[in-house]
Amino acid sequence: MTTTLHSPPVASLLTHLFADARKTDAAVLAPFSALPAEERRARLDNDPRAFYASVAEAYLPVSEKLGQLLYALTRARRARTVVEFGTSFGISTVHLAAALRDGGGGRIITTEYEASKVRRAKEHLTQAGLVDLVEFRVGDALETLRTDVPDGIDLVLFDGAKPLYLPLLRLLEPKLGPGALLVADNVKMSPAFAAHLARPEHGYVTVPLPWEDDDCLFAVRAA
Numbered sequence: 721m722t723t724t725l726h727s728p729p730v731a732s733l734l735t736h737l738f739a740d741a742r743k744t745d746a747a748v749l750a751p752f753s754a755l756p757a758e759e760r761r762a763r764l765d766n767d768p769r770a771f772y773a774s775v776a777e778a779y780l781p782v783s784e785k786l787g788q789l790l791y792a793l794t795r796a797r798r799a800r801t802v803v804e805f806g807t808s809f810g811i812s813t814v815h816l817a818a819a820l821r822d823g824g825g826g827r828i829i830t831t832e833y834e835a836s837k838v839r840r841a842k843e844h845l846t847q848a849g850l851v852d853l854v855e856f857r858v859g860d861a862l863e864t865l866r867t868d869v870p871d872g873i874d875l876v877l878f879d880g881a882k883p884l885y886l887p888l889l890r891l892l893e894p895k896l897g898p899g900a901l902l903v904a905d906n907v908k909m910s911p912a913f914a915a916h917l918a919r920p921e922h923g924y925v926t927v928p929l930p931w932e933d934d935d936c937l938f939a940v941r942a943a
C-alpha cells in the first residue's frame with residue numbers, strides 16, 4: 721500500500737520541484753545572500769513585502785524533512801481544516817494536501833502575496849491531483865485570513881513574513897480547535913511569536929525541532 725505522498729505523480733513532482741528549487745533559489749538569492757547578515761535581517765524585518773517581491777522567482781520551500789513532518793502531523797491529527805501562511809509555489813501545500821487526501825478529505829486555506837506564485841502553485845497542485853482540496857487566497861495574510869476562516873482549525877503552518885507570525889497567531893487563535901497543531905519555520909526570526917507560545921498561561925506545549933540546518937517550532941494548543 722502506498723501513500724498519496726509516495727504515489728508516482730506526487731513523488732515525481734516533488735522530486736522535480738525540490739531539485740528546481742535548489743537550482744533556482746541559489747541563483748535568485750545570490751545578491752541577497754552576498755549582503756552582510758545585519759543588512760539581510762533588516763530587509764526581512766523592515767519591509768518584508770519588498771523583500772518577497774524582489775525574490776518572487778524563488779521557491780523558498782520547506783525542507784524535505786519538514787514536508788514529511790507536515791504530512792505525518794496532518795495524518796496523525798486526522799486534520800480536516802488546515803491553514804497555511806506562505807504558499808509560494810506550493811511545495812508544502814502538496815504535502816499537506818496529500819495528507820488530507822489519505823485522511824479522507826478536508827480543506828487547506830493557503831495564502832500568498834504574489835499572484836504569479838499562486839498561479840504556479842495551482843498548476844502544481846493540479847499536476848498532483850490535489851487541487852480540489854485547496855483554497856488559494858491572494859493578498860496579505862493579515863487581510864485574507866481575517867474573514868471566512870472556519871472554527872476548529874486542526875493545523876496551521878507559519879511560513880511567510882516572520883514579523884507577522886505573532887499577529888497572525890492572535891488573529892487565528894479564536895479559531896483553533898482543542899489540540900490544534902502549529903508548525904512554524906525559521907522561528908528564530910520571530911522571537912515574539914516563540915515567546916508567546918512559551919508562556920504557560922497561553923496554553924501551548926512547544927517543541928523546537930532540533931534540526932541543525934533549519935529552525936522550526938512545533939506547538940500543540942493544549943489548554
Ligand SMILES: C[S@@+](CC[C@H](N)C(=O)[O-])C[C@H]1O[C@@H](n2cnc3c(N)ncnc32)[C@H](O)[C@@H]1O
Nearest residue numbers: 772781782806808811812832833860861880881
Ligand atoms: C518561505 S516562502 C513559503 C514556502 C512554501 N511554504 C513552500 O514550502 O513551498 C514564503 C512565502 O510567503 C509569502 N508571504 C510572505 N509574507 C506574506 C504575507 N504577509 N501575506 C501573504 N503571503 C506572504 C511570500 O511571498 C513567499 O512566497
